[in-house]
Amino acid sequence: xxxxxxxxxxxxxxxxxxxxxxxxxxxxxxxxxxxxxxxxxxxxxxxxxxxxxxxxxxxxxxxxxxxxxxxxxxxxxxxxxxxxxxxxxxxxxxxxxxxxxxxxxxxxxxxxxxxxxxxxxxxxxxxxxxxxxxxxxxxxxxxxxxxxxxxxxxxxxxxxxxxxxxxxxxxxxxxxxxxxxxxxxxxxxxxxxxxxxxxxxxxxxxxxxxxxxxxxxxxxxxxx
Amino acid sequence: xxxxxxxxxxxxxxxxxxxxxxxxxxxxxxxxxxxxxxxxxxxxxxxxxxxxxxxxxxxxxxxxxxxxxxxxxxxxxxxxxxxxxxxxxxxxxxxxxxxxxxxxxxxxxxxxxxxxxxxxxxxxxxxxxxxxxxxxxxxxxxxxxxxxxxxxxxxxxxxxxxxxxxxxxxxxxxxxxxxxxxxxxxxxxxxxxxxxxxxxxxxxxxxxxxxxxxxxxxxxxxxxxxxxxxxxxxxxxxxxxxxxxxxxxxxxxxxxxxxxxxxxxxxxxxxxxxxxxxxxxxxxxxxxxxxxxxxxxxxxxxxxxxxxxxxxxxxxxxxxxxxxxxxxxxxxxxxxxxxxxxxxxxxxxxxxxxxxxxxxxxxxxxxxxxxxxxxxxxxxxxxxxxxxxxxxxxxxxxxxxxxxxxxxxxxxxxxxxxxxxxxxxxxxxxxxxxxxxxxxxxxxxxxxxxxxxxxxxxxxxxxxxxxxxxxxxxxxxxx
Numbered sequence: 001x002x003x004x005x006x007x008x009x010x011x012x013x014x015x016x017x018x019x020x021x022x023x024x025x026x027x028x029x030x031x032x033x034x035x036x037x038x039x040x041x042x043x044x045x046x047x048x049x050x051x052x053x054x055x056x057x058x059x060x061x062x063x064x065x066x067x068x069x070x071x072x073x074x075x076x077x078x079x080x081x082x083x084x085x086x087x088x089x090x091x092x093x094x095x096x097x098x099x100x101x102x103x104x105x106x107x108x109x110x111x112x113x114x115x116x117x118x119x120x121x122x123x124x125x126x127x128x129x130x131x132x133x134x135x136x137x138x139x140x141x142x143x144x145x146x147x148x149x150x151x152x153x154x155x156x157x158x159x160x161x162x163x164x165x166x167x168x169x170x171x172x173x174x175x176x177x178x179x180x181x182x183x184x185x186x187x188x189x190x191x192x193x194x195x196x197x198x199x200x201x202x203x204x205x206x207x208x209x210x211x212x213x214x215x216x217x218x219x220x221x222x223x224x
Numbered sequence: 225x226x227x228x229x230x231x232x233x234x235x236x237x238x239x240x241x242x243x244x245x246x247x248x249x250x251x252x253x254x255x256x257x258x259x260x261x262x263x264x265x266x267x268x269x270x271x272x273x274x275x276x277x278x279x280x281x282x283x284x285x286x287x288x289x290x291x292x293x294x295x296x297x298x299x300x301x302x303x304x305x306x307x308x309x310x311x312x313x314x315x316x317x318x319x320x321x322x323x324x325x326x327x328x329x330x331x332x333x334x335x336x337x338x339x340x341x342x343x344x345x346x347x348x349x350x351x352x353x354x355x356x357x358x359x360x361x362x363x364x365x366x367x368x369x370x371x372x373x374x375x376x377x378x379x380x381x382x383x384x385x386x387x388x389x390x391x392x393x394x395x396x397x398x399x400x401x402x403x404x405x406x407x408x409x410x411x412x413x414x415x416x417x418x419x420x421x422x423x424x425x426x427x428x429x430x431x432x433x434x435x436x437x438x439x440x441x442x443x444x445x446x447x448x449x450x451x452x453x454x455x456x457x458x459x460x461x462x463x464x465x466x467x468x469x470x471x472x473x474x475x476x477x478x479x480x481x482x483x484x485x486x487x488x489x490x491x492x493x494x495x496x497x498x499x500x501x502x503x504x505x506x507x508x509x510x511x512x513x514x515x516x517x518x519x520x521x522x523x524x525x526x527x528x529x530x531x532x533x534x535x536x537x538x539x540x541x542x543x544x545x546x547x548x549x550x551x552x553x554x555x556x557x558x559x560x561x562x563x564x565x566x567x568x569x570x571x572x573x574x575x576x577x578x579x580x581x582x583x584x585x586x587x588x589x590x591x592x593x594x595x596x597x598x599x600x601x602x603x604x605x606x607x608x609x610x611x612x613x614x615x616x617x618x619x620x621x622x623x624x625x626x627x628x629x630x631x632x633x634x635x636x637x638x639x640x641x642x643x644x645x646x647x648x649x650x651x652x653x654x655x656x657x658x659x660x661x662x663x664x665x666x667x668x669x670x671x672x673x674x675x676x677x678x679x680x681x682x683x684x685x686x687x688x689x690x691x692x693x694x695x696x697x698x699x700x701x702x703x
Contacts, residue, residue: 005680012684020692029703033310036296038303058311121313145293146314163305172699179702182310186253186295186318188364199246203694207687210239214400215680217231221396222676 005219006212013208021173028169032061035144035162039069043138043158044151046128048078052136052151053089053125054160057144061178063164065112066124070103071135077103078130082111085123089150094122101130110165124162137161232400233385237378240407243690244377247417248370250694252308252701253363254297255576256418257648261339262347263419264288266369269347270354271331277340277519285333287325291362294318300701302577308701322361341520343510345461346421369419376423377416381407383430384660390437391616392664401667401679402660406430408686410573410693415650421463422650428459429654432469433623436476440615444480446491449499452476457506464522465654468626472619479615540636555639562647568594570649573693578648580700582692600666620658627654 044052084095095113141157180196254260268276357368388402416423435452459466514521544562638646
């Protein structure tokens with residue numbers, strides 16, 4: 001009976017960790033990265049034959065499809081052609097995909113473009129191959145300060161909302177190494193991925209251990 | 225004789241500190257409520273030795289504006305679809321830009337921002353650490369400012385330990401249970417681990433409650449009177465919310481002096497003088513400085529429209545706590561049941577800019593737990609009603625009512641003005657000491673032999689909630 005309180009604490013934390021681990025293993029997602037632009041309104045309006053290119057996008061993760069938010073002015077959407085070019089609209093083509101006509105207004109569409117590797121800069125170009133105009137959602141040009149949107153070859157003070165997806169889903173647990181690598185950027189210079197592994201170990205193992213010591217000390221104080 | 229920190233409290237503080245450190249390091253820059261504004265205030269004070277709010281200056285310094293844009297902070301704030309910048313190439317570009325910035329890029333901010341009306345004490349305290357870390361980059365200084373703020377989280381934990389001990393006769397089990405609730409509650413850790421004066425506010429209020437109870441139980445003496453008014457005065461120069469301490473302060477001082485009138489009439493004058501000094505040294509000095517600088521002493525107190533429609537206010541209050549009745553006019557865009565959506569959900573955990581939430585079912589369980597503790601505390605109070613110290617009860621009621629009146633008065637004006645984004649669950653955290661007392665009272669219903677086990681289970685659950693919250697933040701921003 002003397003050990004009941006701290007065994008209870010350990011059991012509760014262990015049970016909670018198992019539940020969190022199961023969630024972390026079963027919650028699988030395919031999102032690779034985003035341009036980081038919230039869909040605040042129409043960033044580019046494409047009439048028949050028009051092309052919009054979001055240039056100089058850094059690719060921190062491999063991806064195979066691109067998601068856009070589209071507006072069709074309450075009519076069935078026009079067919080779109082999406083290409084991935086090297087760095088700018090004039091760069092070599094790295095991938096291509098298309099979206100068939102008929103998608104609804106204010107909807108999200110995911111277009112497969114083939115496997116694109118991480119570590120390069122790309123441009124994502126969207127061309128209206130139909131007869132009706134299409135709106136692509138995005139936000140003001142400050143939203144992605146190192147990337148540029150060009151519509152009909154002219155620079156526009158806006159950025160597109162772009163989400164990049166992998167070909168397969170991954171669990172959060174499988175993503176941990178990448179997540180820690182992402183987390184080390186824009187932190188104090190001494191913070192690295194190792195810091196998060198260490199912190200993870202600290203909060204998962206050390207915090208419960210320290211609280212067990214608190215409970216043991218409590219039992220000693222009570223003279224049990 | 226040298227007093228030692230009780231071992232259970234010492235170990236609890238280690239756990240609280242570790243979790244606080246994890247939040248401070250993991251959470252992305254400026255992804256906590258108003259952290260960008262609070263940091264801009266801190267940088268203005270730390271670099272220019274001047275308060276922000278100059279209409280002719282920009283919101284952010286060039287350095288902060290560049291870093292905010294590079295990490296994509298504004299686009300990410302409150303919007304689950306967007307992520308902070310992950311690209312190493314973008315990071316290297318920002319670093320090259322940062323390295324090329326002139327010294328003046330740090331001190332060309334100081335313009336108006338939502339935090340500019342706050343009194344300066346928290347920022348003054350944090351600016352010392354900011355200056356010490358001055359050689360590092362902006363993320364270095366942000367992290368240092370977050371970490372030094374964890375002192376307040378530790379003090380909240382200590383304050384609750386003392387408060388519960390004062391009312392429950394130093395019952396270590398109840399003290400540990402109450403202090404663990406305050407120190408391990410994920411939302412308090414998250415806010416305290418960001419650049420925000422609220423962490424200091426919670427500590428000040430917790431110590432105020434402890435000192436007030438101490439004065440009412442043991443009688444008002446010179447040190448307690450001075451400490452109580454010092455804490456209240458400090459609160460007034462941390463955040464305008466602390467004006468809600470004044471009715472409670474008046475009650476404790478008034479009652480304390482009244483009780484002394486026969487026993488030690490000569491001491492009355494001394495106590496009044498000693499109690500007044502800290503107020504003069506804090507809010508008095510700040511008032512003189514603010515007037516000299518042509519600033520409002522506490523902008524939030526005068527920032528609301530003062531129109532009052534009693535019927536409408538009553539309807540607003542009803543609809544905050546209870547379901548809307550058929551004949552009541554609804555408030556535009558009001559949440560379904562604000563007491564649940566705001567106080568309960570955001571009180572237990574709403575991270576980032578409040579968009580990172582636990583699963584809905586978790587809040588339902590936490591609501592049941594909260595209600596169970598409230599009912600159990602009520603039952604325990606009823607059973608011990610003959611021993612209740614009504615002066616202490618009145619003190620607590622005054623503090624609670626004053627705080628709620630202040631936040632509801634402000635929220636009401638925001639709501640009728642068409643803005644529903646003022647009220648937040650964290651505005652209740654200055655009262656965390658009372659929440660811990662309610663938990664301690666509820667625990668008295670548990671047979672003594674089982675109390676430590678129940679406290680241990682509760683601490684385990686709080687740790688799991690902390691880990692869950694940290695996991696959600698990791699997933700939301702980095703995965």
